[in-house]
Amino acid sequence: MLRIILNGAGGRMGREVREMLLDGDGSAVLCAQIDKSSPEIVLKNIAEYRDEADVIVDFSHHSAIKELVAYAVGRKMPLVICTTGQTQEEKDLIHEAAKSIPVFFSANMSLGIAVLCSFAKKAAALFPDADIEIVEA
Numbered sequence: 001m002l003r004i005i006l007n008g009a010g011g012r013m014g015r016e017v018r019e020m021l022l023d024g025d026g027s028a029v030l031c032a033q034i035d036k037s038s039p040e041i042v043l044k045n046i047a048e049y050r051d052e053a054d055v056i057v058d059f060s061h062h063s064a065i066k067e068l069v070a071y072a073v074g075r076k077m078p079l080v081i082c083t084t085g086q087t088q089e090e091k092d093l094i095h096e097a098a099k100s101i102p103v104f105f106s107a108n109m110s111l112g113i114a115v116l117c118s119f120a121k122k123a124a125a126l127f128p129d130a131d132i133e134i135v136e137a
Contacts, residue, residue, distance in 0.1 A: 053077065069094065
């Protein structure tokens with residue numbers, strides 16, 4: 001059984017992941033729900049959670065990365081980062097953390113972006129001289 005700390009549990013994607021885990025088959029369980037701004041979530045800070053877990057999944061806000069990385073590195077815990085808008089300094093923290101713990105960093109987990117990336121790869125193959133790029137606005 002995979003024990004998950006869900007940071008950003010009160011946000012749109014956090015709520016979706018929370019529901020999926022609560023309704024799941026038990027192979028993955030939610031051991032902590034953290035959200036600084038949601039009144040329904042009890043834990044407001046990841047440092048408050050002191051029990052065991054296997055991974056941290058973050059759907060919070062890019063500004064939380066410093067605290068999140070420090071916690072994950074300190075506990076030698078894998079980290080899945082699913083937020084957007086990181087500054088270069090925040091990206092540097094993520095890359096530094098990846099030297100000591102497993103880190104999966106994808107700024108956008110939506111199906112739409114995955115499909116768009118697939119289309120961009122196909123377009124690049126069809127138009128080898130084109131300059132194709134995806135810009136998040």
